[in-house]
Amino acid sequence: xxxQLHLNLFLMSRGHHEGAWRHPKSNPKALTDLNLxxxxxxxxxxxxxxxxxxxxxxxxxxxxxxASSGSLEPIVLLSLLAAHTTRIGLIGTASTTYSLPxxxxxxxxxxxxLSNGRAGWNIVTSWAPxxxxxxxxxxxxxxxxxxxLAEEFVEAVDGLWRSFPADAIIDDREGGQYLDVSRVTPANxxxxxxxxxxxxxxxxxxxGRPVYIQAGQSDAGRAFxxxxxxxxxxxxxxxxxxxxxxxxxxxxxxxxxxxxxxxVVLPGISVAIGSTKREAEQVWEELDAxxxxxxxxxxxxxxxxxxxxxxxxxxxxxxxxxxPDPNSVEASKSRVVGYVDMTLREKLTLRQLLRxxxxxxxxxxxxxxxxxxxxxxxxxxxxxAADGFNVMPPIINSQLELFAQEVVPILQKRGLFRADYxxxxxxxxxxxxxxxxxxxxxxxx
Numbered sequence: 001x002x003x004q005l006h007l008n009l010f011l012m013s014r015g016h017h018e019g020a021w022r023h024p025k026s027n028p029k030a031l032t033d034l035n036l037x038x039x040x041x042x043x044x045x046x047x048x049x050x051x052x053x054x055x056x057x058x059x060x061x062x063x064x065x066x067a068s069s070g071s072l073e074p075i076v077l078l079s080l081l082a083a084h085t086t087r088i089g090l091i092g093t094a095s096t097t098y099s100l101p102x103x104x105x106x107x108x109x110x111x112x113x114l115s116n117g118r119a120g121w122n123i124v125t126s127w128a129p130x131x132x133x134x135x136x137x138x139x140x141x142x143x144x145x146x147x148x149l150a151e152e153f154v155e156a157v158d159g160l161w162r163s164f165p166a167d168a169i170i171d172d173r174e175g176g177q178y179l180d181v182s183r184v185t186p187a188n189x190x191x192x193x194x195x196x197x198x199x200x201x202x203x204x205x206x207x208g209r210p211v212y213i214q215a216g217q218s219d220a221g222r223a224f225x226x227x228x229x230x231x232x233x234x235x236x237x238x239x240x241x242x243x244x245x246x247x248x249x250x251x252x253x254x255x256x257x258x259x260x261x262x263x264v265v266l267p268g269i270s271v272a273i274g275s276t277k278r279e280a281e282q283v284w285e286e287l288d289a290x291x292x293x294x295x296x297x298x299x300x301x302x303x304x305x306x307x308x309x310x311x312x313x314x315x316x317x318x319x320x321x322x323x324p325d326p327n328s329v330e331a332s333k334s335r336v337v338g339y340v341d342m343t344l345r346e347k348l349t350l351r352q353l354l355r356x357x358x359x360x361x362x363x364x365x366x367x368x369x370x371x372x373x374x375x376x377x378x379x380x381x382x383x384x385a386a387d388g389f390n391v392m393p394p395i396i397n398s399q400l401e402l403f404a405q406e407v408v409p410i411l412q413k414r415g416l417f418r419a420d421y422x423x424x425x426x427x428x429x430x431x432x433x434x435x436x437x438x439x440x441x442x443x444x445x
Contacts, residue, residue: 005381005416006388006430007408008091008266009044009052010233011037013068015395016270018299018358019290021068025398031070037077038084040396047404048418050429051089051120053213053233053390054078058098059130067295075107082115089426091120091213097146098126098135101156101189102196108210109161109202117206117425122213122233123224125150128302147220152191154212154228159187161209163199207425208435217245217334226252230432231264233390235335235363237342242267242364242385264430267385268363270392271373273402280367287394288355296354303336303357305329314351318343322350335362359394370406377407378416 010016013036014026029036041052054074074092082090090111094104104121112119125146168183187198214229216222225232226249236242250260274280297310307324326337339362343353359365366376380386393400411417423429 002415003387004418004431005377005411006264006266007047007049007417008089008231008233008388008390009040009049009400010268010390010392011040011044011052011054011396012392013071013396015399016359016361016392017284017287017394018067018292018295019287020395022290023287023395026395027397031068032072034077034080036396037072037081040400041081041085041088043397043400043404045085045088047408048421049088049391049404050388051091051118051426052081052085053091053120053122054093055122056093056095056124057128057131058095058126059128059134064292064294064298067292075111078119079111079114082111082118087118087421087424089118089120089211089429090115091122091211091426093122093124095124095126095131096150096153098131099153101153101160101194102198102200105157105160105200106202109200109205112205112207112210113202117427119205119207120211120213120231120426122215123150123154123228124215147216147224149193150224151227152194156187156189156191156194156196158209159189160196160198160200161204163187164201164203166204166206169203207427211426211430211432221334222249222252225249225263226258227256229263230427231266231430234265234267235338235361236267236385237338237360237362237364239380239383239385241338242380243383246385261431262433264387264432266388266390267380268360268392269377269389270360270363270365270394271399271403271407272365272367272394273370273373273399273406274367275369277368277372280369283394283399284359284365284367288358291355291358293351293354296358300354300357303329303339309350312350315349317347317349318353320344338362360392363390363392370402370410373403373407374410374414377411378414381416 078090213231214225215233272283
């Protein structure tokens with residue numbers, strides 16, 4: 001079979017643009033209404049998307065009251081979405097910084113069972129003073145230490161998921177034997193930071209274990225992804241950097257005995273669609289007009305570790321000196337480097353930068369007709385920049401519906417995207433090998 005494109009829905013409340021919550025074409029339902037998420041997930045499933053993905057935040061958002069804030073806990077929400085969908089994958093975010101391996105292993109194994117093998121874990125290493133305070137931490141970990149903990153955390157979870165294989169359950173009612181105890185073995189994980197005995201008390205799930213997804217782009221993040229990730233969510237504003245990332249992470253994976261097809265790379269793409277390019281551009285303009293400068297400055301400051309941008313004139317082109325040293329930023333180092341590079345390359349003012357980030361937040365943004373959007377997706381896919389895309393509709397449901405109903409059929413007609421699901425699990429959607437067929441991941445390369 002020829003290589004197939006993958007499409008993942010990044011589901012975020014009423015849309016990915018900061019102004020989406022106010023837009024008249026966004027879903028009017030409350031952000032706590034299950035049906036808001038069910039409707040979007042069903043649109044994506046009808047279009048045969050690989051998965052729906054929920055991000056997470058562990059602290060309250062902007063306190064000005066000028067932007068939507070608050071988010072439901074993703075694992076609970078995905079468990080409910082599992083009951084309202086049948087084939088689409090379900091990917092949730094959980095932090096290795098503020099979780100315990102045994103608890104997380106039970107939660108995701110349960111989700112994989114409830115969804116009949118459609119679960120994926122987006123592995124993140126969190127850094128936010130507010131989140132640390134919420135968990136009673138006096139001091140936040142630096143970037144390098146977070147990845148050291150993450151390596152141990154995933155090793156522990158991986159061991160737990162292998163400790164109770166599905167075939168250990170005999171369930172012989174007549175013979176009175178429920179379990180083959182010889183097949184169940186404690187994980188006995190002993191790390192410097194995490195220890196867990198096991199075995200897990202949830203049996204192996206339909207796809208062996210949930211799929212590993214990762215989103216780091218720094219050098220430490222790429223090294224982590226090369227060892228563990230089966231899908232990668234990444235952010236690139238131009239194709240050239242996407243190609244460099246794509247090649248680099250797959251080459252690194254080879255050092256662990258992994259094949260290029262063992263990792264699915266999915267850059268984010270936020271698309272405004274119209275019957276003409278001008279009509280599509282007007283969507284961005286409408287959304288930009290609904291944003292708050294105060295909110296934009298607060299979020300930009302948070303991205304740069306609390307740096308104050310408020311004294312800078314909004315309509316003066318920014319210079320390198322207007323930004324702090326990206327190496328001093330603990331959260332999303334690669335993302336802030338991209339912000340600075342884009343700003344200097346395009347000679348953006350502060351107002352223009354805030355509007356750029358209000359929509360795609362450092363991901364690839366596009367406005368065009370369905371044909372133009374399909375052309376760009378095909379180009380990135382065939383140029384070695386992506387295996388597919390993490391689709392980030394600026395407005396939900398209206399722009400999601402346009403993508404599903406107008407862009408997807410073009411991709412299907414070109415033979416790039418599936419006309420129907422061929423398997424039942426997220427692992428099968430991504431074209432990944434069964435867990436038992438994969439080489440055990442080595443402790444070091």
